[in-house]
Amino acid sequence: MDGYYAFMLVATALVLMMTVPALALFYGGMTRSKSVLNMMMMSFVSFGIASIVFVLWGWSEGWGADGAGNLNGKLIANPFHMWGLHGVSSSNFIYVLFQLTFAAITVALISGAVADRVKLSAWVVFVPIWLTLCYFPIAHNVWGGGWLSTHWVAQDYAGGTVVHINAGIAGGILALVIGKRVGWPREVNRPHNLTLTMIGAGMLWFGWYGFNVGSIVFSEDSLSDPKKFSAQFMSDTGATFMNTTIATAAAMLAWLLVERITHGKATSLGAASGIVAGLVAITPACGSVSLTGAIIVGAIAGGLCALAVGLKYKLGLDDSLDVVGVHLVGGLVGTLLIGFLSTKSAPLGVDGLFYGGGLGSLGDQTMAALFTLVWTGVLTTIIALAIKYTLGWRVTAEAEVDGIDADQHGESAYDLAQAKGLLA
Amino acid sequence: MKLVTAVIKPHKWEDVRVALEAIGVTGMTVSEVSGYGRQKGHTEVYRGAEYDVALVPKIRLEIAIAEEDVESVITAIERAARTERIGDGKIWVSPLETVLRVRTGERDDAAI
Numbered sequence: 001m002d003g004y005y006a007f008m009l010v011a012t013a014l015v016l017m018m019t020v021p022a023l024a025l026f027y028g029g030m031t032r033s034k035s036v037l038n039m040m041m042m043s044f045v046s047f048g049i050a051s052i053v054f055v056l057w058g059w060s061e062g063w064g065a066d067g068a069g070n071l072n073g074k075l076i077a078n079p080f081h082m083w084g085l086h087g088v089s090s091s092n093f094i095y096v097l098f099q100l101t102f103a104a105i106t107v108a109l110i111s112g113a114v115a116d117r118v119k120l121s122a123w124v125v126f127v128p129i130w131l132t133l134c135y136f137p138i139a140h141n142v143w144g145g146g147w148l149s150t151h152w153v154a155q156d157y158a159g160g161t162v163v164h165i166n167a168g169i170a171g172g173i174l175a176l177v178i179g180k181r182v183g184w185p186r187e188v189n190r191p192h193n194l195t196l197t198m199i200g201a202g203m204l205w206f207g208w209y210g211f212n213v214g215s216i217v218f219s220e221d222s223l224s225d226p227k228k229f230s231a232q233f234m235s236d237t238g239a240t241f242m243n244t245t246i247a248t249a250a251a252m253l254a255w256l257l258v259e260r261i262t263h264g265k266a267t268s269l270g271a272a273s274g275i276v277a278g279l280v281a282i283t284p285a286c287g288s289v290s291l292t293g294a295i296i297v298g299a300i301a302g303g304l305c306a307l308a309v310g311l312k313y314k315l316g317l318d319d320s321l322d323v324v325g326v327h328l329v330g331g332l333v334g335t336l337l338i339g340f341l342s343t344k345s346a347p348l349g350v351d352g353l354f355y356g357g358g359l360g361s362l363g364d365q366t367m368a369a370l371f372t373l374v375w376t377g378v379l380t381t382i383i384a385l386a387i388k389y390t391l392g393w394r395v396t397a398e399a400e401v402d403g404i405d406a407d408q409h410g411e412s413a414y415d416l417a418q419a420k421g422l423l424a
Numbered sequence: 425m426k427l428v429t430a431v432i433k434p435h436k437w438e439d440v441r442v443a444l445e446a447i448g449v450t451g452m453t454v455s456e457v458s459g460y461g462r463q464k465g466h467t468e469v470y471r472g473a474e475y476d477v478a479l480v481p482k483i484r485l486e487i488a489i490a491e492e493d494v495e496s497v498i499t500a501i502e503r504a505a506r507t508e509r510i511g512d513g514k515i516w517v518s519p520l521e522t523v524l525r526v527r528t529g530e531r532d533d534a535a536i
Contacts, residue, residue: 185473190468190470190475190477191470259469259472262472263469263472263474265469267469267470269470269471270471273471306471306472307472309471309472310471310472310473313473322471325471
């Protein structure tokens with residue numbers, strides 16, 4: 001138990017690192033040089049707001065159960081019952097903090113869809129409202145013993161629905177409501193610093209071991225017997241660590257292969273994107289599939305996401321950094337493939353269609369995905385429109401062209417004239 | 425007195441410098457510039473989206489020389505900078521009215 005506790009301290013810090021700074025770097029490198037600070041700030045600010053909101057009412061709304069023990073079977077739990085972590089002992093804080101880091105990265109992921117054009121003030125208003133109306137309820141329904149989980153027992157080890165489908169659909173809707181950037185897609189919006197993006201992708205991969213492996217849940221048996229506890233701890237973490245690794249490797253290679261075939265070159269942005277697509281897809285599935293299953297999940301996610309990111313040009317949707325193409329598509333791939341590829345030999349112990357388990361698991365997975373799409377789709381539309389017609393989302397067109405960093409933060413990321421030592 | 429201006433491919437700059445030194449050219453001004461000629465720009469692909477990048481990086485040399493050195497200088501640059509592929513650049517020569525060395529106040533041919 002002590003070993004598990006020490007592991008959770010590390011896992012939680014790893015997931016924190018995924019937002020600050022890994023996601024900030026991954027996204028920041030993909031924006032233009034005049035908007036990189038704003039992009040990174042959206043991740044940093046998301047973490048700040050999510051932390052406060054989470055301890056005030058997020059934990060209570062997602063994981064509380066109206067004081068009645070575990071399953072409450074409702075759409076949300078009472079946000080005020082454990083306000084400010086009332087009644088939660090500090091020896092349990094690490095479990096709260098682990099979930100806190102998930103809420104933070106989920107809302108930060110959305111920011112990639114609306115890069116270069118959103119007022120910081122609008123984002124600051126959006127983050128707590130979205131967490132309250134979309135994140136905590138979905139987490140409650142999938143993980144916290146809420147309504148969905150009492151009807152369809154979906155397997156979502158670390159957040160295919162709660163994190164990725166959730167952020168993906170929200171990002172798509174924000175991009176639609178907020179609209180495209182000035183000059184998109186006619187003007188060049190190529191990434192300004194792919195080394196930042198590569199570093200960010202590598203750090204995300206590293207942090208993801210906290211995210212996936214740390215999401216272990218112990219059986220009743222294990223909780224009552226230290227020997228069984230230790231055995232489950234080792235076998236489950238081994239399986240999820242392995243699946244996370246090989247699915248990600250397969251996805252990176254698949255993305256590069258698709259690029260090589262369709263555009264003639266394998267790119268560094270493709271490698272970074274493939275890594276994230278694989279991590280996204282294996283997130284829900286890392287405790288459900290075999291080693292072979294993980295390779296299949298990764299390869300399909302990498303290949304499909306590589307094709308999906310081109311769709312926004314056909315749809316005219318300026319999902320700037322492909323939150324839909326990577327997180328929604330990757331999240332759906334991982335969540336739905338569980339219905340086919342899950343096996344009793346994996347930690348969660350359910351057979352899917354290909355292992356003779358029939359359509360039951362696929363049905364549960366589909367319902368969890370649909371529930372997330374509909375719930376977050378509807379509520380995000382309402383939040384986005386409400387902000388659009390009150391506060392307003394966008395900086396002025398002039399500020400957008402001159403650079404949102406200067407307009408929103410009064411800073412510029414790079415002073416290259418000074419670095420060169422000429423005419424400083 | 426003439427001013428020789430050459431715009432060349434960046435990776436040929438070192439060859440050109442060595443060739444000019446070999447024929448006794450003692451100084452020049454070099455800048456990193458960007459532009460395009462008949463070769464146009466190039467295409468880059470990011471997550472499946474193709475971008476036409478209009479400007480190509482080039483090196484520009486400016487060398488003030490005496491009139492009788494013009495042919496040997498432009499021939500040296502031409503030979504060293506040529507790859508026979510599109511985008512090798514251009515050389516042009518323009519007249520100079522006067523040249524002054526700041527340190528000594530020398531003028532014209534003495535200042536070159």
